[in-house]
Amino acid sequence: MTKYFKATVLENTALNKHFRLLTIDAGRSTLNAQRMPSPGQFYMLHSSDTYDPLLKRPFSILKCEDNTLKFLYRVRGKGTSCLSNLRKGDIIEVIGPLGNSYPEPDGDFIAVAGGVGIASLLSLLEKRKNTGYLFYGARSKNELVMLSEVEALAKEVFVATDDGSEGKKGLITELLIDFLNSTQPPPFPPLLKGGEGGLPIYACGPKPMLKKLSKIARESGIKCYVSLEEHMACGIGACLGCVVRTASGYRRVCKEGPVFDIKDIVWNNGTRE
Numbered sequence: 001m002t003k004y005f006k007a008t009v010l011e012n013t014a015l016n017k018h019f020r021l022l023t024i025d026a027g028r029s030t031l032n033a034q035r036m037p038s039p040g041q042f043y044m045l046h047s048s049d050t051y052d053p054l055l056k057r058p059f060s061i062l063k064c065e066d067n068t069l070k071f072l073y074r075v076r077g078k079g080t081s082c083l084s085n086l087r088k089g090d091i092i093e094v095i096g097p098l099g100n101s102y103p104e105p106d107g108d109f110i111a112v113a114g115g116v117g118i119a120s121l122l123s124l125l126e127k128r129k130n131t132g133y134l135f136y137g138a139r140s141k142n143e144l145v146m147l148s149e150v151e152a153l154a155k156e157v158f159v160a161t162d163d164g165s166e167g168k169k170g171l172i173t174e175l176l177i178d179f180l181n182s183t184q185p186p187p188f189p190p191l192l193k194g195g196e197g198g199l200p201i202y203a204c205g206p207k208p209m210l211k212k213l214s215k216i217a218r219e220s221g222i223k224c225y226v227s228l229e230e231h232m233a234c235g236i237g238a239c240l241g242c243v244v245r246t247a248s249g250y251r252r253v254c255k256e257g258p259v260f261d262i263k264d265i266v267w268n269n270g271t272r273e
Contacts (some may be wrong), residue, residue, distance in 0.1 A: 004093070004094070004095050005027070005094055005095075006091050006093055006094070006238065007024040007025055007026045007027070007091070007094050008024060008025045008089065009023070009025075009090040009091075009092060010023045010024060010025050010088060010157065011023040011088065012084065012086045012087065015072075015146075016145070017142070018143055018145075019073070019074050019075075019143075019145045020073055020075065020083075021067070021070060021071065021072055022045075022071045022083065023070050023071075024068065025067055026067055026069050026094070029066050036093035036097075036124075037061045037064050037096065038097070038101035039098050039101055039102050039103075039120075039121070039123040039127055040099070040100065040102040040124070040227055040259045041096070041097040041098060041101050042061060042096065042099055042235075043058070043059055043069070043094055043095065043096030043098065044056035044057065044058055044095040044098065044232070045057055045058075045071070046092065046094075049096075051223070057083070058098075058232045059071040059072075059073055059119070060119040060120040060204070061097065061119075062124070063122065063126065063183050071115070071119070071124075072116060072118070072145065072151060073119075074116050079104060088171035089232075091269070098201065098235050098236065098254060099254055099255070099258045100256070100257065100259050101125055101261050102202050103225060103259075105199075105200055105202075107131060107199075108131045108132070108133070108155065108198050108199050109128065109131060109132050109133070109199050110133045110134075110135065110176070110199050110201045111125060111132045111133070111135065111201075111202050111203070112137075112143075112176060112202070112204075112209070112213060113203070113204060114135045114137050114203075114204070114205020114206050114209040115137075115138050115143055115205060115206065117204035117227070117229075118136060118145065118146055119204075120204035121203075122153070123178070125150055125153040125154055126153050129153050130153070131155055132154050132155055133154065133155055133156050133157075133199070134156070134157045135158045136150065136159050136160075136167075137160045137171060137172025137173075137175075137209070138162075138166075139163065140161050140163050140165045142165075144159065144166055147159075154189075157173045159172075160175050171209070172213070173212040173216065176216065177216065180198070190208070197221070198222040199247055200223040200224070200225065201213065201217060201222055201223070201224040201225070202225050203225070203226045203229075204227040210228075210262065211267050213226065213262060214262050214265065214267065217263060218257065223261070224263070225260070225261060226260055226262040226265070227257070227258045227259050228244060228257055228258050228260060228265075230242040230253040230258075232253070234254070236254065236255065237252045242254050244257070244260075244265065245265075245266040246264045246265055247263075248264065271273075
């Protein structure tokens with residue numbers, strides 16, 4: 001069954017000068033039982049009615065409700081600039097849902113979002129309402145989006161910004177380490193003690209954050225699933241343009257991912273941490 005369809009733009013709203021929220025009407029026949037997206041999956045969107053830019057762009061599914069799909073995106077290049085020019089009633093070409101999804105947690109869990117990585121995790125927080133501890137980091141207050149929405153969905157929200165304009169000043173992984181090392185009752189194991197246990201972690205964000213999480217997960221023995229962000233051309237695994245190195249060889253982010261066990265990822269230094 002093809003996953004290609006055309007959709008109508010319902011809204012394309014500026015949240016602030018950095019981020020926009022795109023809402024499209026996918027149609028009842030498109031969002032049937034076989035095509036309903038799961039948290040962690042993504043869609044390829046063609047943002048122009050010409051071949052410039054030629055390639056579709058990948059976007060995590062933020063929310064699916066009724067016949068609509070919502071996508072959060074940051075305007076940073078030609079593709080997203082074209083996307084920002086879409087108006088109500090415009091037609092957009094879409095492929096999806098694509099990729100795998102987050103393994104659903106059995107109970108409480110930890111979500112770690114960096115910047116626009118919140119787009120990948122919001123639907124998981126919504127599906128598992130009031131069971132997720134969210135750690136949300138960004139460079140500044142202006143780059144924290146959907147904060148009121150996730151505060152209504154999460155069990156507790158921890159915020160950090162690089163400049164200290166919102167929440168704690170510093171890296172969100174530092175807040176996570178403090179949380180894991182705090183005198184909380186089980187199932188929060190002390191960090192660096194080893195052994196399996198603790199709440200599973202689900203994460204999406206910039207590579208430096210994920211590399212730090214890899215070290216935290218390995219040293220604490222906590223399971224961690226991560227959604228990787230890579231440049232994609234086709235979105236279906238044919239072009240091999242989004243491969244990443246794992247412990248078992250190279251894997252396509254669009255096909256075998258985007259969600260991986262973080263302990264399997266081999267980072268740029270040739271190690272898995």
